[in-house]
Amino acid sequence: MGILGIIGLIVVLGCFGVMSKTSRILLSILLAGSLYYWYSISAVFHGGSGPDMGQLQIAMTLLSANIGGFVVAAVLGMMKKGSTSEAHYAARKKAFFAFLVKWGAIYAVYAFAGGKLIDLAMGEDGVGWLFMRVWGLYGFIALLLLWLVFKPKKAA
Known part of the structure; x- marks a missing residue:
């Protein structure tokens, strides 16, 4: 893991530290559901030609929801701490x-x-x-x- 990976890990852990408990729980559920969906459409594990366009759209939307939810929860946590x-x-x-x-x-x-x-x-x-x-x-x-x-x- 390079220096950027270590810095990224520190930032992610810091963001988790300022988030509310509810946000951490909801983001964990969203991530678990996303990982299950990504696993279920994976051609690597099931053989075949891979996901179709509709499945790819859902997978990318889940990725965006995870990233967006993380950023919003972190910003709200920082705003709460700074208020x-x-x-x-x-x-x-x-x-x-x-x-x-x-x-x-x-x-x-x-x-x-x-x-x-x-x-x-x-x-x-x-x-x-x-x-x-x-x-x-x-x-x-x-x-x-x-x-x-x-x-x-x-x-x-």
């Missing part, structure tokens, strides 16, 4: 979830529309979804940066 009171934490949590809903909805529309356009251009279903899953975030960040650079300035 001065329960009311302060509630306000910060509300703002955090409002941010996630707003930008999550924007990204979901972008990923859906981009995936459908790629499917239409390629003439095959599922390719756009896979492309947007792998490269979509980079395109979204690039478009966001272009919008921020070229948006009209408000008059003072």
Whole structure:
């Protein structure tokens, strides 16, 4: 294990340390279910040609749910530790979830529309979804940066 692996392990353990007990339990259940699903579709253990596109989409969605749940639980744990009171934490949590809903909805529309356009251009279903899953975030960040650079300035 290299130095980056050790640093990653320390960060993960630190994040688990700030998470609530409920978050740790829910993430453990999600991870166990994901591992079971990934094992069940694995061609290595069952022989055959491997998972079909639908199974691959579910597996990648489970991976994203694990990573996203871990990050959200860690951020909430850090916000709770850094808050001065329960009311302060509630306000910060509300703002955090409002941010996630707003930008999550924007990204979901972008990923859906981009995936459908790629499917239409390629003439095959599922390719756009896979492309947007792998490269979509980079395109979204690039478009966001272009919008921020070229948006009209408000008059003072």
